[in-house]
Amino acid sequence: MDILPFFSLGAGFLFYALIKFFHKVWWIPMRIQFLMGSQGIRGPSYRFIYGNTKEISTMREKSMGGPMELSHHIFPRLQPHLHSWFKLYGMSFLQWHGATAELVVTDPEFVKEIMNNREQYYPKPEADVFTKKITGDGLVASKGEKWTKLRKLANHAFHAESLKARVDTQEISVEGIIDECKTFYTAGHGTTTLLLSWAILLLAINTDWQEKARQEVLKVLGCGRPNSEGISRLKLMGMIISETLRLYPPAVSLTRKVQREVRLQNLILPANMNLNIPALALHHDPKIWGEDAHLFKPERFSEGVAKATNNRPSAYIPFGLGPRVCVGSSFAIDEVKIVLAMILQRYTFTLSPNYIHSPIQVIAIRPKHGVQVVLHAF
Numbered sequence: 001m002d003i004l005p006f007f008s009l010g011a012g013f014l015f016y017a018l019i020k021f022f023h024k025v026w027w028i029p030m031r032i033q034f035l036m037g038s039q040g041i042r043g044p045s046y047r048f049i050y051g052n053t054k055e056i057s058t059m060r061e062k063s064m065g066g067p068m069e070l071s072h073h074i075f076p077r078l079q080p081h082l083h084s085w086f087k088l089y090g091m092s093f094l095q096w097h098g099a100t101a102e103l104v105v106t107d108p109e110f111v112k113e114i115m116n117n118r119e120q121y122y123p124k125p126e127a128d129v130f131t132k133k134i135t136g137d138g139l140v141a142s143k144g145e146k147w148t149k150l151r152k153l154a155n156h157a158f159h160a161e162s163l164k165a166r167v168d169t170q171e172i173s174v175e176g177i178i179d180e181c182k183t184f185y186t187a188g189h190g191t192t193t194l195l196l197s198w199a200i201l202l203l204a205i206n207t208d209w210q211e212k213a214r215q216e217v218l219k220v221l222g223c224g225r226p227n228s229e230g231i232s233r234l235k236l237m238g239m240i241i242s243e244t245l246r247l248y249p250p251a252v253s254l255t256r257k258v259q260r261e262v263r264l265q266n267l268i269l270p271a272n273m274n275l276n277i278p279a280l281a282l283h284h285d286p287k288i289w290g291e292d293a294h295l296f297k298p299e300r301f302s303e304g305v306a307k308a309t310n311n312r313p314s315a316y317i318p319f320g321l322g323p324r325v326c327v328g329s330s331f332a333i334d335e336v337k338i339v340l341a342m343i344l345q346r347y348t349f350t351l352s353p354n355y356i357h358s359p360i361q362v363i364a365i366r367p368k369h370g371v372q373v374v375l376h377a378f
C-alpha cells in the first residue's frame, strides 16, 4: 500500500496546526502590541507564549512572601506589577496574560463607559468549564436572554417581593435553581466573610471609630435585636463599611472582553483583547482620594460616594458598576451591619498580640493568618 498520501496528509495537518498556533501566540500579540503602541499605549513587552505571567508571579511572590507592617498601604504589596508599570507606562497600559492582551484602564471616564455599556461591546470573558462547575452556570457567568431572566428573578428575590419571585421561579428548571444556589454561595459567602473580617480588624485598631459605632448602635437599637428599620439608620456604620470596602475590596479587579473592534473614548480597541479595571488601584489612588488614601478615614463617606471621590464615583467600585453590578450588595451590607451591631452591643475588642498582618490576594484579598481579636465583655 502506498503510504505517501497519508504521510503528506499528516504533514499537511501538522503544518496547518503550527500556522494556527503561531498565528495565535505570535502574530496576533504582535499586531495588537503594534496597534496599541501606535495609539500611545505602551506596556511590558509580550514574551512568547507566557506573556508577562512569569514576571508578574515572580514580583508577587517576592512582595507577598512575608508579613508587612500594620498599615493599609497594600496596593504595592498585592499588585507590585501594576504599581511599577503605572509608573513606567502611565495609568493605561497593555499587559499580557499568556497570549491574551489585557488593557489596564484606570481613567474613571473609561471605567464608566466600559461598565455601563448596554450594547454588549464589553461582555464578561467566558468562564472555563471547570469554574462553571464549581460556581454554577448562573447569574455571574450568564449572558444575553438567560442573564436578563435570571437578573430579574434575583432582583425580586433580594427585594423581598416573594410572591412575584415565586411565580417567576416556576419558569426556571431545577438545574437552574441549583446553579443559582452555587452562584450565590460562591459570589456571596466568601466576599461577605472577608468584608466582615477586615471591618473587625479596622475597628480593633481604630478604637475611636469602634466607640463611635457602638454609641450609634446603642442609640438606634439599644440592646435589642437589630431590625431592618434600625439597620438602615446606622449611618456611621455604613461609612465604616464603605471605607473597609475601599481599603480592602474583596474583588481586586474586574475584567471585560472586547467582543469586536470598538472605539473607547480616543482609542480603537481590536477584538479579542481583555480590559482590566483594577478596583484596588483605583481605591488607593492619591489623585482621587488625596495623600491620605491608605489611611482608614470613614469620614470621607459622610456625604456619599460622589463627594468622597471628588465627583468621580466610578473610581469606587467594590460591587462593580452598571447593569452587572452586584445583585447582593445591600444584602451583604445588611448582613455585616447585623453582625457588627450584635458584637458591638456586647463587647469591646482589641487586636490580639498574635495577629500577623499579611494581606494576600488569592482571588480575593484575604488575611493570610486570619484576624485575631480579644473580646472584652462589658
Ligand code: HEM
Pocket (backbone or CB within 6 Å): 124, 139, 140, 141, 151, 183, 184, 185, 187, 188, 189, 191, 192, 195, 249, 250, 251, 254, 255, 317, 318, 319, 320, 321, 323, 324, 325, 326, 327, 328, 329, 331, 332
Ligand atoms: C461584600 C460582599 C460582596 C462583594 C464585595 C461583591 C462584589 C461583587 C462584584 C465586584 C461584582 C461585579 C463583578 C463584575 O462586574 O465583573 C458582583 C457581582 C455579583 N454578585 Fe456580589 N459581592 C458581594 C456579595 C454578594 C452576595 C451576598 C451575593 C448573593 C447572595 C452576590 C451575588 C452576586 C451576583 C449574582 C453577581 C453577578 C451579577 C450579574 O452579573 O448580573 N454578591 N459582586
